[in-house]
C-alpha cells in the first residue's frame with residue numbers, strides 16, 4: 001500500500017487527541033527518564049530573559065512551560081501543535097500567563113508575522129513525514145541570529161523501552177503501524193540527525209548524546225502500563241490476537257527485557273537521547 005502523508009497525519013492527530021492527557025500524566029509532567037532532556041535542551045540553547053521562542057510540536061507544554069519561566073515577563077513564547085487536546089492540556093497545566101500563546105498548526109505549514117530568537121522541537125521531528133519541509137519552515141521563522149534546538153530518541157536498539165515491545169508486536173501484527181510509515185528512529189543517530197538539519201541550511205550544528213535511565217518497575221508493571229497507555233487504534237490491533245498468540249507476544253517481550261532486568265526483578269532501561277543545537 002502506498003504511504004499517504006495526509007492520512008498518516010490525520011491518524012497522528014486522532015492518536016494524540018486521545019493520548020495527550022495520559023501522556024502528560026505519565027511522562028511529560030514528571031521529569032523522569034527521557035524527560036530529563038527538557039532542562040538539558042534549554043541549557044544547551046542558552047535561553048535568555050526577553051527571548052522570543054516558538055516551541056514546535058509543544059504537546060502538553062513541558063518545554064513551553066520551562067522556557068516561559070526562563071524568558072520571563074519581557075520574553076514571548078508560543079507553543080504550537082496539531083493536537084487540540086494537547087494544547088488544552090498545556091494551557092490548563094501552565095495557567096494563564098502574559099506573553100504566552102498557543103496555536104493549532106502543522107509543522108510542515110506554518111508562518112508567523114515576526115521571527116523568533118529560538119525554535120525548539122522535542123520528541124517530534126520523526127513524526128513529520130516531510131521533516132525537511134518542517135525544518136525549512138523553522139529556518140524561515142527564525143531571526144538571522146536565531147537558534148534551533150531539537151531533541152529526539154536514539155536508534156531503536158538504544159531505546160529498549162520502546163523496542164522490546166515494538167520488535168515483538170510487529171512480528172505478531174505486521175501492520176501494527178500503517179504500511180510505509182516513516183521509521184520513528186530515522187533521526188536516531190548523530191549522523192542522520194545532523195545530515196537532515198544541515199540539508200535544510202543550518203550551520204554550527206552540535207549534537208550531544210545522553211543516556212538516561214528509566215525504571216518501569218517489574219515486567220508485569222511494564223506490560224500492564226503499556227496496555228493501559230497505548231493508543232486506541234493500536235489497542236484494537238492487539239485485540240485481534242487470540243489468547244494463545246497474546247501469551248506468546250507477552251513471552252517474547254519478557255525475553256526481550258531480560259538483559260535489562262535486575263536481580264530484584266525490576267527493569268532498568270538505558271534510554272539514549274540526542275540533543276541538537278544549530279544556528280540559522
Ligand SMILES: C[S@@+](CC[C@H](N)C(=O)[O-])C[C@H]1O[C@@H](n2cnc3c(N)ncnc32)[C@H](O)[C@@H]1O
Nearest residue numbers: 016057058059081082083106107122123124127
Ligand atoms: C511525543 S510528543 C512531544 C510533545 C512535547 N514536545 C514534549 O516534549 O512533551 C509529540 C507531539 O508532536 C505533535 N505532532 C505530531 N505531528 C505533528 C505535526 N505535523 N505538526 C505539529 N505537531 C505535531 C503531536 O501532536 C504531539 O503532541
